[in-house]
Amino acid sequence: MIESVVVAGAGQTAAVAARTLRRRGFDGRITLVGAEHDAPYQRPPLSKEYLAGEQDRDELSLLTPDWCECNGVELRLGAAAAAIRPAERSLELADGTTVRGDAVLIATGGRPRRPPGLDGDRVRYLRTIADADRLRAELRPGARVVVVGAGFIGCEVASAAIDRGAHVTIVEQAGRPLGHVLGDPMGDVMAAMLRANGVDLRTGEKVERYAETASGAVLTTAGGTSLEADVVVVGAGMVPNVEPVTGAGIDTAGGIPVDAYCRTGVDGVYAAGDVARQWQPRLGRHVRAEHFDNANAQGMAAAKNILGLNTPHTAPPWFWSDQFGHGVQHAGHADGTDRLVVRGRVEDFDFIAFYLSGDVLRAAFAIDRGGDLAIARQLIACDAALASDVLRDEDADLTDLFDALS
Structure with missing residues (x-):
């Protein structure tokens, strides 16, 4: 019988799992362990409405401390999960403490991929609310913004920057934005939309050198093009935070593989959200989806299956993006x-x-x-x-x- 659940992570997936457990009548102990000091909040607006200054910080909240207190959910914030001990059904934290749970849900999400050499005082990565606060202050009229990567995050940052009066250049190594997801024809449509809205899009270009001067940053591409910037935003994808399960008998290559029930194959251990690679029968392989809807659906499915409700998550993935006044x-x-x-x-x-x-x-x-x-x-x-x-x-x-x- 499940009397306690511990969740490694305190983001969208963890919040949905906690709410689902309570709504389904679970009255045992729930503990959410998060590396950040902020209570669970929404991440999608960080590159959309919040970054554009159209949304306030309190509108991002997912689980307030008051809600957690009223619903008996313990928040252990500022304490990253370090290792899971499946035999003991426990989670070891970076501060040396241990939290036990009859079931453990790994919902640690991911972190921005950091290309070698792209680091400095003017380089920004967007993942946390602190990242968004810092970048929002720098997206001002006339600012020279170079975005490395034309994925959804890069395109959304470009949209917010253009709206705030900045000059934006996107450098994309591939031949077109999002071609690996949408294919070449629709990738070309995305490129046309970016250019139609004032973005200087450079495709087929790879950043080879990065340097900072007293007046700004200089990026040099493999083709020899030099670009000057006041701020550089890197959107080069995400690395799943699989470290807590290393050594626990779970494969971690490219994320944590799970079945349709979010089970890892280790008894009592589940994974969901950005860190999980779920089996897709139509493709015959595991797929990791870094999207809000997937985090919601898997968080809900994991919670139900922890309670023995045998609820598979089989819906096709879906994501949305707001760019230049268009819904994508x-x-x-x-x-x-x-x-x-x-x-x-x-x-x-x-x-x-x-x-x-x-x-x-x-x-x-x-x-x-x-x-x-x-x-x-x-x-x-x-x-x-x-x-x-x-x-x-x-x-x-x-x-x-x-x-x-x-």
Whole structure:
């Protein structure tokens, strides 16, 4: 019988897991262990509304200390998880103390990837609220901002910086933004949107040297281009915080592998959120998703399965991004698809693109088509086979397509 749960991590996944445990009637001890000193807060706004100055700090809160006190959730903040001891069902903290739990959930998230040589007084990485506070103060009119990496974080930072009057250059090593996720055609659309909004986008460029002077920073690319900056923001991906499970008999290559129930394979030990690689039967491999919706869904599933409710998480991944006044969304996995069907006007950044494997819908990408994307997620989840001409037809209601399959 589970009488206590300890969670390594105090972010989105941990907060959702704690709320789910209480809502499902669990009255045992819950302990959340977090490396930061702040109570659990939302991270997506750090590169969106909060960074742009449109949201206050208190609006980011996930679990307030008052809520935790009223609901019997212990917050151990400023104490990173150092090691898990599966045999003892305990978590050893960096300060030398130990917390025991009948079940242990690893929700340690990740940290920014730091390319060699990109470090200095003018270099910023965005992961915590402290990072966002510092960067927000530097995004001012006329500031020269160079963003390294054209992933979603890099593009969102560029959007916030442009909105605040800064001059923005993005340096991306690949041939187009997000091509590895969206494919070349939609990657080109993202590039067009960035350039249309005033971003100086440099693709196929790798930063080779970085130096700082009294007046700013200078980045030199492999092609010999020199870029001057007042602030440099690096968005080069994330490294999962797997260190607590090292030596615990759990694979840690690229994240912690789990099944659909967020189980690690070690009895009583679960993993969820950015640190977890979940088995995807459609792809035949484990996949790690660094997105808010995934953190929510896996945190909820892990909590339910800790309680023995046998609830798999099988929904296709979904993420969204707000950039330059547009809502950008993606669902499913585009890997292995062989056709792309577009509904709407790509040139107006008002469309949805469907990724098909044969006639089966596997993924969708949309700009300012949130309603269509919501239906597409449901069609992806049921492996819907759909005709290209129907998907392309603006007069064909996607809801009717889903209803016909139900």
